[in-house]
Amino acid sequence: MSQNINRYRCDLRDLQFLLFEQFGLQEILGKGKHADWGQEEVNMVLSEVYKWVCDVTGPINESADRVGCKFENGEVKTPAGFKEAWKSLYEAGWRGLGVDEKYGGQGGPSTLALTANEMMSGANTAFNMYPGLTQGAAEVIEHFGTDEQKKTFCKNLYTGVWSGTMCLTEPHAGSDVGAATTKAVKLDDGRYKIEGTKIFISCGQHDITDNIIHMVLARTPGAAAGTKGLSLFIVPRESVDGSGYNNVVCASIEHKMGINASSTCVLNFGEGGDCIGELVGTVEGVGMKQMFLLMNFARIGVGTQGLGVAAAAYQSALEYAKERLQGPHMKNFKNPEAPKVPIIEHADVRRMLLEMKGRTEGIRALVVKLGMHADKVDILEDGDQKTYEKGQLDLLVPLVKAYGSDQAYEVATTAIQVYGGAGYLQDHPVEQHCRDAKIFSIYEGTNHIQALDLVGRQLGQRGGANFQAFLKDIGAFVAKNSENETLGKHVKELGQAAQSLGATAMRFLGWFQGGKAQLVPLSANIFLKMMSTTAISWLLLEQAIIAEGKLAELAEHDSDRAFYEGKRYSAIHYAGLELGQVLNNAKYLGEENQAPMEISTASF
Amino acid sequence: MKILVPVKRVPDPELKANIKDGKLDLSGAQWVVNTFDEYAVEAALRLTENADEGSRDGEVVVVTIGPDDAAVQLRSCLAMGADRAIHVASEDANLDSLLVAKTLKAVYDEEKPDMVLLGKQAVDGDTNQVGQMLAALLNLPQATFAASIELADDGKACVVSREVDAGVEFKKLPLPAVVTVDLRIVSPTSITNGITPESHEYADGPRYASLKGIMKAKKKPMDNKTMADLGVSGSPVVKELEVTLPEARAAGQIVESVEELVKKLSEEAKAL
Ligand SMILES: Cc1cc2nc3c(=O)[nH]c(=O)nc-3n(C[C@H](O)[C@H](O)[C@H](O)COP(=O)(O)OP(=O)(O)OC[C@H]3O[C@@H](n4cnc5c(N)ncnc54)[C@H](O)[C@@H]3O)c2cc1C
Numbered sequence: 001m002s003q004n005i006n007r008y009r010c011d012l013r014d015l016q017f018l019l020f021e022q023f024g025l026q027e028i029l030g031k032g033k034h035a036d037w038g039q040e041e042v043n044m045v046l047s048e049v050y051k052w053v054c055d056v057t058g059p060i061n062e063s064a065d066r067v068g069c070k071f072e073n074g075e076v077k078t079p080a081g082f083k084e085a086w087k088s089l090y091e092a093g094w095r096g097l098g099v100d101e102k103y104g105g106q107g108g109p110s111t112l113a114l115t116a117n118e119m120m121s122g123a124n125t126a127f128n129m130y131p132g133l134t135q136g137a138a139e140v141i142e143h144f145g146t147d148e149q150k151k152t153f154c155k156n157l158y159t160g161v162w163s164g165t166m167c168l169t170e171p172h173a174g175s176d177v178g179a180a181t182t183k184a185v186k187l188d189d190g191r192y193k194i195e196g197t198k199i200f201i202s203c204g205q206h207d208i209t210d211n212i213i214h215m216v217l218a219r220t221p222g223a224a225a226g227t228k229g230l231s232l233f234i235v236p237r238e239s240v241d242g243s244g245y246n247n248v249v250c251a252s253i254e255h256k257m258g259i260n261a262s263s264t265c266v267l268n269f270g271e272g273g274d275c276i277g278e279l280v281g282t283v284e285g286v287g288m289k290q291m292f293l294l295m296n297f298a299r300i301g302v303g304t305q306g307l308g309v310a311a312a313a314y315q316s317a318l319e320y321a322k323e324r325l326q327g328p329h330m331k332n333f334k335n336p337e338a339p340k341v342p343i344i345e346h347a348d349v350r351r352m353l354l355e356m357k358g359r360t361e362g363i364r365a366l367v368v369k370l371g372m373h374a375d376k377v378d379i380l381e382d383g384d385q386k387t388y389e390k391g392q393l394d395l396l397v398p399l400v401k402a403y404g405s406d407q408a409y410e411v412a413t414t415a416i417q418v419y420g421g422a423g424y425l426q427d428h429p430v431e432q433h434c435r436d437a438k439i440f441s442i443y444e445g446t447n448h449i450q451a452l453d454l455v456g457r458q459l460g461q462r463g464g465a466n467f468q469a470f471l472k473d474i475g476a477f478v479a480k481n482s483e484n485e486t487l488g489k490h491v492k493e494l495g496q497a498a499q500s501l502g503a504t505a506m507r508f509l510g511w512f513q514g515g516k517a518q519l520v521p522l523s524a525n526i527f528l529k530m531m532s533t534t535a536i537s538w539l540l541l542e543q544a545i546i547a548e549g550k551l552a553e554l555a556e557h558d559s560d561r562a563f564y565e566g567k568r569y570s571a572i573h574y575a576g577l578e579l580g581q582v583l584n585n586a587k588y589l590g591e592e593n594q595a596p597m598e599i600s601t602a603s604f
Numbered sequence: 605m606k607i608l609v610p611v612k613r614v615p616d617p618e619l620k621a622n623i624k625d626g627k628l629d630l631s632g633a634q635w636v637v638n639t640f641d642e643y644a645v646e647a648a649l650r651l652t653e654n655a656d657e658g659s660r661d662g663e664v665v666v667v668t669i670g671p672d673d674a675a676v677q678l679r680s681c682l683a684m685g686a687d688r689a690i691h692v693a694s695e696d697a698n699l700d701s702l703l704v705a706k707t708l709k710a711v712y713d714e715e716k717p718d719m720v721l722l723g724k725q726a727v728d729g730d731t732n733q734v735g736q737m738l739a740a741l742l743n744l745p746q747a748t749f750a751a752s753i754e755l756a757d758d759g760k761a762c763v764v765s766r767e768v769d770a771g772v773e774f775k776k777l778p779l780p781a782v783v784t785v786d787l788r789i790v791s792p793t794s795i796t797n798g799i800t801p802e803s804h805e806y807a808d809g810p811r812y813a814s815l816k817g818i819m820k821a822k823k824k825p826m827d828n829k830t831m832a833d834l835g836v837s838g839s840p841v842v843k844e845l846e847v848t849l850p851e852a853r854a855a856g857q858i859v860e861s862v863e864e865l866v867k868k869l870s871e872e873a874k875a876l
Contacts, residue, residue: 041818044676044683048813055809088807093815106815559632 111371122308137164204265391466640723
């Protein structure tokens with residue numbers, strides 16, 4: 001029986017550093033949309049959210065994982081404590097951070113909502129999916145719904161009276177969303193009869209809220225094949241006009257590797273009676289476009305989930321490495337009588353820890369950068385600057401989703417390695433982190449789908465101007481800092497990496513136009529990684545330079561010195577490891593190696 | 605009903621204490637509201653509200669004596685729902701229990717609350733003195749280690765239960781009075797104020813500062829005072845000489861039998 005103790009730890013100092021020392025959140029506070037917000041409120045939210053997760057969802061992370069969701073007679077029972085945690089969450093209001101005041105929120109910056117979300121995901125990633133998807137559903141309706149729909153659904157979703165889901169996947173329509181066959185037939189009253197089966201629906205059925213609002217992609221009769229023929233529907237489990245049960249049947253739930261406390265459901269719409277939905281907005285056939293808003297939100301959410309779990313795994317491994325005694329210090333390796341040292345004294349353990357530290361801080365920087373672009377898009381008037389911010393936001397979404405999720409798994413397995421045998425046991429939290437993290441690279445569009453989105457759509461947006469602006473930002477940083485005494489070497493290498501990234505993107509264009517399009521998907525994941533590691537090296541080096549400035553001012557014994565020193569080492573280690581790989585990968589892609597395409601299926 | 609709640613900031617008790625040169629090294633400390641004081645704030649809020657309707661009925665004034673940064677902890681009490689704050693500037697090193705009690709007396713004289721509600725002790729020094737000293741200085745009735753508080757219908761008295769070795773002791777105090785609280789004061793039905801229906805069940809524990817509460821806290825008044833403003837002077841009578849960690853416990857031994865245990869206890873440990 002697992003006990004309800006909180007094992008979650010968060011590096012609040014790094015969050016504050018990012019918000020106020022690197023990305024200048026304070027510049028958008030105290031005015032316009034965020035007039036009521038100041039640095040003090042932001043800091044208070046961070047520390048109160050941290051306290052809340054440690055008290056409320058952190059302690060039930062492990063017990064919920066062990067028990068999982070239970071399916072009986074079409075009902076899903078969530079683990080002990082989930083209902084209470086939900087109630088407490090919406091009383092505290094953390095989900096309202098970035099939400100408009102008219103829907104019960106506090107209109108705070110999205111960047112802050114993302115950092116709060118890191119903590120909520122890190123402390124209990126499975127629980128956080130219920131409110132996360134609920135918020136996503138509310139956002140789509142807020143953006144695309146009719147006034148009537150907004151009135152009926154938004155506030156109730158934003159304040160946790162109801163919960164929400166997103167229903168895309170069907171047995172034959174996974175990555176290929178356009179293959180979906182769920183039907184929507186228009187009725188005389190303008191509403192639609194929904195019929196079909198969706199699978200893998202997260203939080204599709206549970207006992208936390210009285211009603212669940214499903215956002216369902218379905219096809220109207222005669223609509224085009226593929227994604228163009230899909231429309232998006234609001235399908236409540238219980239009709240909101242009081243007419244009762246709406247025939248959304250949960251046929252079963254899946255038994256999974258991780259996120260056991262998040263129900264993953266097979267939903268049959270219209271089994272045993274009519275299931276009625278309403279079209280989001282008033283136009284059919286734009287469902288995919290609408291769903292993209294939800295997917296964008298959810299992709300950022302998944303990257304942040306990755307960040308939360310990676311950071312939690314790193315903190316656990318760090319704590320353990322300081323306590324576990326094993327073997328003598330290397331300088332005494334021949335002396336069996338020598339005192340045993342904590343494993344953090346061993347070189348390889350330090351290497352693993354620094355690698356984990358750099359990666360987590362790197363993803364965090366990417367998430368916060370994305371958040372700041374989103375906030376600026378939100379507050380700026382239309383114009384060049386806003387176009388720029390929007391372009392960077394779009395570019396970063398696939399990076400945050402795919403690199404964030406891949407690294408979450410990497411960091412979590414490294415955490416197990418740091419623990420040794422103990423890490424493989426359920427007595428410690430890291431094996432759960434690892435199991436929970438694996439799904440992040442799969443749902444919300446597999447990471448390959450993200451990579452295709454990056455090279456197929458984002459790179460070419462606005463004639464490549466977004467990507468050029470990204471490279472230009474790095475170029476400006478390199479020009480300014482390449483003579484830095486201690487970091488200049490890495491800054492110069494960053495410049496080379498950015499150049500090779502640009503050259504590789506041009507290569508893609510050449511392949512598209514020169515009849516070698518098959519090379520594009522073959523190279524897409526590698527490119528996404530190159531771009532992510534280049535971006536993160538840049539952001540970590542920028543942090544290191546800020547840190548050097550602060551170190552020059554701080555007194556010799558100031559306790560904050562260790563933090564800034566740590567920043568320098570994160571950057572040096574990460575950039576040192578990764579930038580060379582960017583150059584290597586560019587070279588590899590240049591060779592147009594096609595072995596995976598040339599090998600016949602029989603030869604595998 | 606007006607309640608004065610003195611609160612103290614303490615280094616986060618969940619983090620390890622660092623000792624340097626015979627002193628606590630607090631340079632990297634994370635500061636939080638003393639746990640028992642947070643309970644006192646919760647109890648005060650429950651005494652002055654209708655929880656079913658979410659409305660306030662009374663005033664909770666939080667006061668701290670401490671350095672500039674301690675304003676952060678006052679703000680978190682305001683974010684929990686307290687109505688107003690008083691910050692008396694002082695460095696921790698210049699204080700001891702008696703000076704704190706004297707300062708609180710001066711605040712009491714200005715504020716004239718119906719009740720002073722405080723934690724039974726601060727979890728840093730664990731001295732457990734301020735409440736008692738304050739009651740003595742004010743010559744007011746006191747009840748310490750309160751596990752529940754019930755307000756009389758006329759609002760002129762309260763019944764406090766205290767868990768003692770022999771059971772539960774009930775004390776009826778005329779108001780104004782000084783009450784210090786123990787951890788059970790935040791259990792779901794520990795407070796009865798005659799306004800919140802008896803059927804209301806609170807969550808166990810102090811409430812969280814809500815997002816709304818945080819946004820409102822900035823607009824709530826915070827008075828800044830010095831001890832001189834309050835006419836309090838003097839230096840601490842208690843001096844801290846040195847801080848050391850308790851000695852590490854020696855490793856235990858596993859014995860095979862009761863006989864061996866008894867033998868070891870009598871011969872090696874000389875405990876028998
Ligand atoms: C725990 C869990 C929760 C989920 N929650 C939800 C949810 O809430 N809502 C929802 O709608 N869905 C949900 N899903 C479904 C999830 O989004 C899909 O599993 C995912 O999109 C992949 O689809 P698939 O499983 O059918 O795999 P497939 O599409 O069959 O993919 C298998 C492999 O083939 C690759 N592949 C597929 N097509 C291509 C292509 N054209 N080019 C190159 N490679 C390709 C993929 O990258 C992958 O590696 C969830 C899944 C799980 C496991």
